[in-house]
Amino acid sequence: MRTKSSTDARRRQTGRRHPLASIALITIGLLSTGGAYALLTTTASAETTTATQQSISEGQKLFAANCATCHGMTAAGTEHGPSLYGVGAASVDFQMGTGRMPLAFQGPQGAQKPPQFTQQQIDDVAAYIASLAPGPGIPDEKWLTGDSNTALGGELFRVNCAMCHNVAGAGGALTEGKFAPALKGVEARHIYEAMVTGPQNMPVFSDTNLTPQDKADIISYLKFLDENESVGGYSLGSLGPVSEGLFIWIFGLGAIVGVTIWITARPN
Amino acid sequence: MTTAQETTTAPSRGSRFTSAAANYLDERTSISGITKELGRKIFPDHWSFMLGEVALYSFVAILLSGTFLTFFFEPTMTQVHYDGSYVPLKGIQMSAAYASTLDISFDIRGGLLMRQVHHWAALLFVAAIGLHMLRVFFNGSFRKPRELNWVIGFTLFILAMAEGFTGYSLPDDLLSGNGLRIIDGMVKGIPVIGTWISYLLFGGEFPGEVIVPRLYSLHILLVPAILVAALGLHLLLMVINKHTQYAGPGRTNENVVGVPIMPNFAAKAGGFFFVVFGVIVLISSFFTINPIWNYGPYDPSPISAGTQPDWYIGFLDGALRLVPPGLEFVLWGHTWSFNILIPMIVVGIFIVAVVLYPFLEAWITGDKREHHITERPRNAPTRTAIGAAGVTFYAVLWAAAASDILATHFHLTIEAVTHSLQALLIVGPIIAYFVAKRSCLALQKKDREIALHGYESGRMIRLPGGEYHEVHKELSDYERWRLVDYLDYKPLMVRPDARGRISPMQRVRAAFSRWFFEDRISPATRAELESGKEHH
Numbered sequence: 001m002r003t004k005s006s007t008d009a010r011r012r013q014t015g016r017r018h019p020l021a022s023i024a025l026i027t028i029g030l031l032s033t034g035g036a037y038a039l040l041t042t043t044a045s046a047e048t049t050t051a052t053q054q055s056i057s058e059g060q061k062l063f064a065a066n067c068a069t070c071h072g073m074t075a076a077g078t079e080h081g082p083s084l085y086g087v088g089a090a091s092v093d094f095q096m097g098t099g100r101m102p103l104a105f106q107g108p109q110g111a112q113k114p115p116q117f118t119q120q121q122i123d124d125v126a127a128y129i130a131s132l133a134p135g136p137g138i139p140d141e142k143w144l145t146g147d148s149n150t151a152l153g154g155e156l157f158r159v160n161c162a163m164c165h166n167v168a169g170a171g172g173a174l175t176e177g178k179f180a181p182a183l184k185g186v187e188a189r190h191i192y193e194a195m196v197t198g199p200q201n202m203p204v205f206s207d208t209n210l211t212p213q214d215k216a217d218i219i220s221y222l223k224f225l226d227e228n229e230s231v232g233g234y235s236l237g238s239l240g241p242v243s244e245g246l247f248i249w250i251f252g253l254g255a256i257v258g259v260t261i262w263i264t265a266r267p268n
Numbered sequence: 269m270t271t272a273q274e275t276t277t278a279p280s281r282g283s284r285f286t287s288a289a290a291n292y293l294d295e296r297t298s299i300s301g302i303t304k305e306l307g308r309k310i311f312p313d314h315w316s317f318m319l320g321e322v323a324l325y326s327f328v329a330i331l332l333s334g335t336f337l338t339f340f341f342e343p344t345m346t347q348v349h350y351d352g353s354y355v356p357l358k359g360i361q362m363s364a365a366y367a368s369t370l371d372i373s374f375d376i377r378g379g380l381l382m383r384q385v386h387h388w389a390a391l392l393f394v395a396a397i398g399l400h401m402l403r404v405f406f407n408g409s410f411r412k413p414r415e416l417n418w419v420i421g422f423t424l425f426i427l428a429m430a431e432g433f434t435g436y437s438l439p440d441d442l443l444s445g446n447g448l449r450i451i452d453g454m455v456k457g458i459p460v461i462g463t464w465i466s467y468l469l470f471g472g473e474f475p476g477e478v479i480v481p482r483l484y485s486l487h488i489l490l491v492p493a494i495l496v497a498a499l500g501l502h503l504l505l506m507v508i509n510k511h512t513q514y515a516g517p518g519r520t521n522e523n524v525v526g527v528p529i530m531p532n533f534a535a536k537a538g539g540f541f542f543v544v545f546g547v548i549v550l551i552s553s554f555f556t557i558n559p560i561w562n563y564g565p566y567d568p569s570p571i572s573a574g575t576q577p578d579w580y581i582g583f584l585d586g587a588l589r590l591v592p593p594g595l596e597f598v599l600w601g602h603t604w605s606f607n608i609l610i611p612m613i614v615v616g617i618f619i620v621a622v623v624l625y626p627f628l629e630a631w632i633t634g635d636k637r638e639h640h641i642t643e644r645p646r647n648a649p650t651r652t653a654i655g656a657a658g659v660t661f662y663a664v665l666w667a668a669a670a671s672d673i674l675a676t677h678f679h680l681t682i683e684a685v686t687h688s689l690q691a692l693l694i695v696g697p698i699i700a701y702f703v704a705k706r707s708c709l710a711l712q713k714k715d716r717e718i719a720l721h722g723y724e725s726g727r728m729i730r731l732p733g734g735e736y737h738e739v740h741k742e743l744s745d746y747e748r749w750r751l752v753d754y755l756d757y758k759p760l761m762v763r764p765d766a767r768g769r770i771s772p773m774q775r776v777r778a779a780f781s782r783w784f785f786e787d788r789i790s791p792a793t794r795a796e797l798e799s800g801k802e803h804h
Contacts, residue, residue, distance in 0.1 A: 108681070150356040158442065158564045162572040167442060168562040172573025173672035177681035180573060224356050225562075231373070232380055232556035240443065242670040244557050245579025248391040252551055253399060256322050256392070259543050260315040263536060 052127075059128025062121055066102055075132055080106070087197065088135025089126035094193035096122045098186075100200070108177035109200055136196040143216040144188035146223035153221030156214055160205065168238035169222055174201055184226060188219045305507070311533050312513040312526035316403045321537060323396035325544040326389045327499070333386040334488070340376050342368040343484035345440065345477045354561050362440075362565030365480045369439040369560055384552035390435065391557075392548060394428050394580040401425060405625070405655050407642035409512045411635070415626040417505040420498055422623045427495045429580050434487035436558075436578055440480050443558075445566030446575045449474065450585070457608030475568060512642045515753040517746045521640045576669055586668030587611035590690050618661065625654075632780040634760055646715070647754040649708035650784045656704035657697035664693045705787070712789035718743065719751040719792045752791045759785045 064073060070081030077083030084091075095101035099113035115122070130137060158167060166172045169183035178201045183191070195215050198204035210218070229235075236243040294300045311317065345363040352358075352367070353374045372379035401421065404410055410418040433451075437444045452474045456462045471478035511524050519525050527533045563572070577585050588611050595606035621628075629651065630636075645652040667674065668689045675682040722740040729737050743751070760781035764770050 151358045151360050154356045154564060155360060158567075158570040158572070162442075162570055164573050166574045167564065167572035168559070170574065171676060173675040173682045175682060177675075177679075179676050221356055230556045230559060231561075232384055232559055233552075233554045235556050235559065238559075238562065239673060240574055241558075241576045241578045241582075242574070242673050244391065245582065247555065248388065248551075248579070249395055252388065252392050252547065253322075253395045255547050256396070256544060257315070257319075257399075259540070259547075260318040260322070263540060264313045264315045264318065266313065 055124045055127040056131045057128075058121075059124035059126065062117070062125050063128055066117075067125070070103075075129060084129050085133040086135045087129060089130040089138050090136040090193040091197040091199065092126035092129050093122060093138055094190050094197060094199055096125065097193075098190055109179065112181060136193075139189060139192040139196070139212075139215075143192060143212050144219060145216075146188055146220045148213070148216040148220040150217070150221045150224045152214075153217030153219070153224075156210065157218050157221050160210065161218070164202075166238070168235075169225055170238040183222055186222070188223065191215075191219050191222060307530035308528045309507055310511060310524040310526045310528055312511055312524060314514060316407075317511065318540065319396055319400035319403055321540060322544055323393055323400055324499070325541045326393040326396060326548065327495075328541070329389040329545050329548050330386060330393060331492075333382045333389065336378075336382045337372065337386055338488060340368060340372050340379060341365070341438070341484075343438065343481045345475075345480050357561065357564070360565060363480065365438060365440040366560070366565045369441070373561060381549075381552055384555075384557050385548055386435075387557045388552050388555075389548045390432050391579060392544075394425070394432060397421075397425050397428055398580075402655075402659070406645040406652060407512065408639065408648055408651065409642050410626040411639040412630065413509050413638050414505075414512075415630065417502060417509065418626050419623055420502045420505065424495065424498050424502060426619075427491055427498065431487065431491050431495065432578055432580055434483045434491065436581075437483050438480060438487060439558075439560045440566050441560040442563040442566050442570060442572060443560070443575060444563075445475065445568070446571050447577050447581075448479065449568070450577075450588070454588075454608055454612065457605035457612070459602055459604055459609075475566065510640065512640055514644075515641050515750055517749045519641065521638065524640070574672060576673075579666070582669035583662055583665035584611070584615060586665035586671075586689075587615050589668045589671055590665070590686065590693060592690070615665075618658075622658070632777065632784055633757060634777070634781070635757075641753075643754060646708040646711040649705045649712070649787065652708050653701045653705035657701040660696045660700040661693065664689055664696050668693075709787060709789055715751045716789055716792050719748050720796060748797075752797070754791055756788070756790050757785045758788075 063071075063075065067075075070078060071084055072078045072081075075084040092101075095110070096117055097115055097119070099115045100110040102116060103110050104113065117125075126138070129135075157169075161169075164172050164174065164180035165183055166180075171182035172180050174180060180202070192215055193199075194202060195205040195210060195218070196207075205215070230238075236247055290300075342364040345365060347361055348364050348367050350357050350360050350362055350367050350370060352371050354370055357370065369383075372383055374380070404418065404421070433447075437448050452466055452470065455466045455469065458465065466474065469479070469482075470476040471482075511526065513519050513524055513526065516525070529537075564570075576582065588608070591607045591611055593607070595610065597604055597606075645655075668686070671685045671689065672682055674680065675685045722742040725739045725741040727739045729739060731737055760778050762770055762774055762778040765774075
């Protein structure tokens with residue numbers, strides 16, 4: 001009380017504003033810009049999320065039976081697995097849809113394997129996780145058609161993805177046994193979800209970083225690579241000069257040395 | 269029979285024309301002397317003597333396909349917007365060099381095949397040179413009088429790599445641009461003058477706009493001109509020095525046993541040219557090489573995972589990948605990049621050692637004789653061991669260039685791959701040296717045993733006394749020759765010179781000689797062979 005009266009007194013004396021006023025002003029400013037930003041980004045978001053209560057409860061049962069050992073009964077995470085609050089339906093669909101979850105073993109990176117659940121079961125778990133906290137949802141079909149601008153997609157791919165996934169999507173090594181997987185034959189939906197959620201060692205490419213249209217372009221480029229066989233013949237794994245060098249030494253020079261032996265052979 | 273008689277009695281019109289034309293040429297050029305010499309050059313029949321030819325023929329394939337490519341390639345870095353047939357690059361901004369390479373690949377008939385022929389032939393060219401060099405090394409075919417031809421051949425190897433690298437960079441795609449960036453980094457790593465050289469090379473800050481036309485001049489003009497000249501000299505010296513041959517009955521240091529060039533060998537070699545060309549075209553038709561359309565135009569910001577140079581530059585890239593961290597520091601206002609200098613120095617020493625090896629060995633052995641009989645690798649254990657160590661060293665550096673691909677494809681961590689290769693780079697050559705040396709000595713022992721006592725025939729006989737005995741099958745004289753006809757060196761004895769002193773140089777040389785020849789298996793002598801015969 002005394003403090004207040006003294007400040008009041010000082011205010012009257014100096015005729016200045018309350019010292020907390022500037023703080024309040026900054027708070028209001030931050031809140032409004034942040035709110036506007038959040039509003040704008042949510043309007044630019046490309047996901048569709050519709051889930052029934054039944055689906056959510058089915059998902060919860062599946063989660064409790066198959067995922068809770070590591071992620072905890074409430075999906076809040078344990079020392080063996082991260083919390084799943086806010087990871088969204090997209091993350092669940094990607095991780096379970098590509099067979100990475102449930103993990104075969106704890107290692108540097110979850111390996112891709114045949115999915116362990118039906119799509120209906122995966123959708124249920126996704127609905128349950130999405131119901132816990134808001135997060136990226138399943139992408140809209142219109143971004144996944146693969147008929148957008150492949151040239152722009154190629155350029156975005158080279159700038160954003162090629163340093164780990166290789167320029168032809170053949171995959172590459174990361175540190176400590178982690179790796180960026182090859183992208184051949186990956187479903188458009190999973191590519192989109194991976195960009196939005198940043199699974200395992202991959203960074204998140206949010207909608208402000210790569211807009212949904214950009215993501216659709218990248219998907220179109222990858223689909224182009226998938227659908228169009230290498231024009232120059234067999235691609236040797238798209239691994240570049242290493243496989244080319246091995247090939248010429250083993251098969252090229254090998255064949256020719258065979259010929260030299262044949263030419264100089266004398267009849268016995 | 270009848271035709272032969274006819275031609276001797278009345279030459280046909282065709283042969284009359286041939287002899288008239290030959291006479292016309294000879295009267296004006298005196299070419300018959302050269303033809304006589306060349307036409308009677310003798311080639312011994314052994315497959316390993318044809319590896320140099322493979323290199324020569326792939327070089328011809330490179331020249332032919334390269335000429336085709338120059339018709340359509342635009343060596344400028346002028347920026348254009350691509351408007352060709354490859355959809356995923358339509359409208360993208362790129363250099364004219366890259367755009368014209370895309371046009372060669374997609375819009376010019378036969379262009380992609382020619383590009384692939386050019387590139388595959390280049391890889392084969394350097395690989396064939398490498399194998400040819402290994403043959404010459406392990407056979408001791410670099411000894412007097414062929415030391416100079418070894419140096420010329422080595423120069424050809426370096427020039428081939430220079431050709432390869434300049435060509436690799438021309439399309440101005442992302443992969444080759446990354447390669448150039450590494451070269452730029454290596455140049456800038458040279459203290460004091462590095463930055464200046466880099467600016468000179470690129471005409472300003474990397475990548476600039478002049479590097480492609482400059483590399484183009486080097487690639488199609490300067491380097492090929494030197495290469496062809498060195499190649500001519502290499503072949504000329506081969507004719508002058510005559511061909512080496514393996515030891516065998518009737519083969520001495522003074523003769524060459526084989527077939528003359530004319531007519532059979534020329535026909536065979538001509539056919540072989542088409543076989544090599546055919547293999548290259550077949551590979552080029554079925555297997556992609558350097559799919560530049562995947563890589564996209566060069567732009568300094570992106571880089572692709574799995575970026576590697578072509579195989580023959582791999583050992584340099586590997587050397588850079590194996591350098592441990594923390595070797596860069598600032599001193600006297602300059603950055604000292606020992607992470608770049610150390611690999612450059614180590615690889616430089618390796619290269620100089622390879623080129624000087626014939627002279628080093630000649631100095632150590634003190635052998636001033638001419639050698640026209642190739643040695644079997646086992647009969648020169650120390651040289652073979654040194655070669656094995658060198659090959660291992662090179663191979664580890666080479667593997668290191670693919671460390672990331674080794675990691676992903678064998679499910680290893682890249683750190684484990686790098687550390688293993690670092691250790692192998694030191695330990696590998698040492699192990700290879702001892703394994704090779706001991707193997708050579710063991711093989712020599714076995715040869716000596718066979719020369720003295722013949723092969724084990726597997727036929728057991730029982731003597732009247734009850735003793736069992738295996739019959740040894742004796743070698744024919746022809747077979748034995750191969751096993752006993754080799755040079756037996758002994759370590760150099762240190763002897764005082766005229767003034768009664770022993771120079772330190774003499775001591776060093778004696779020590780090297782001891783290292784070379786201390787462990788040796790002498791060939792079976794005549795007396796031993798005679799007594800061996802009596803036994804069986």
